[in-house]
Amino acid sequence: MVQKADENAHSDHAARYGISQLKPQCEKCFGLCCTALYFSKLDGFPSDKNAGTPCIHLNEDFRCAVHGQLGALGLKGCAAYECFGAGQQVSQVTFAGKSWRAESSLAGAMFDTFLIMRQLHEMCWYLYEALQFRPNLPMREEIGEALRRTECVARYDPRSLIEFDLSGHCIKISGLLKNASRFMREEIARAEGFPFHPNKERKAAADYFGKDLRKKDLRCADLRGACLIAANLEGVDLSGTDLTGADFRDADLRRANLSKSIFLTQSQANAARGDFSTELPVQISRPAHWKRSAKLF
Ligand code: SF4
CATH class of the missing domain: 2.160.20 (Pectate Lyase C-like)
Structure with missing residues (x-):
């Protein structure tokens, strides 16, 4: 796999993600959101289904058979869902292009890591936005380091991702973003009067x-x-x-x-x-x- 877990490795990597890498590229994904997640029809998905079961509309080539008709079919859940680019990261980087259909033994780990990756990429989204803020944040270095660290974890191999202390990491990032939010809101209020x-x-x-x-x-x-x-x-x-x-x-x-x-x-x-x-x-x-x-x- 791409990278083994190394607690010190993150300091050697510059932040690599941009907003474009945190946007879904469905053509590079093995239909992970349409398979890994639990769905309820009440939430605007096609049917009730268990996590790990493909959606009834997922084609063999991992494309959605009704993609152009989500609105007409009232599939609000599908239209709103966003993976922050976790699908292509897990499919092409974490599992190096091997699909759960081709190698069924990978399915469980692939679906588990997709759920973890989505949270990591969502954190990257917020951290990236905070880093773009002008004037610079007083906690800019901390945010940059948190982004590099999160990106580094996103390159871990499946086992290391599953063993990673995600909730502890979320708590740290959340505290950092809360402080950043206060500064950003105050700066915008000052600038706009x-x-x-x-x-x-x-x-x-x-x-x-x-x-x-x-x-x-x-x-x-x-x-x-x-x-x-x-x-x-x-x-x-x-x-x-x-x-x-x-x-x-x-x-x-x-x-x-x-x-x-x-x-x-x-x-x-x-x-x-x-x-x-x-x-x-x-x-x-x-x-x-x-x-x-x-x-x-
Ligand atoms: S309807 Fe299409 S987008 Fe929605 S879960 Fe099924 S395959 Fe995915």
């Missing part, structure tokens, strides 16, 4: 399910982990707002400004409703189903 309160919305952020937020000032707020399911955010300015892990399923983002939001992911955008009037950060692609209308499926 917004009021800033370090814990703005933090205590009340938990549940905005179905709420009308059009008149709420959420600029530079901390909305990490907030439930925004079916919330009305039409025309809302989310500049400087930390959106880490916020649940945007069916949230209305028409005319909303997310161009300077912090830690938004493609999966969150995919799950929301928006259109051409929604402003997005440069690293987020406009979801294909937004082109038709703001109505999701």
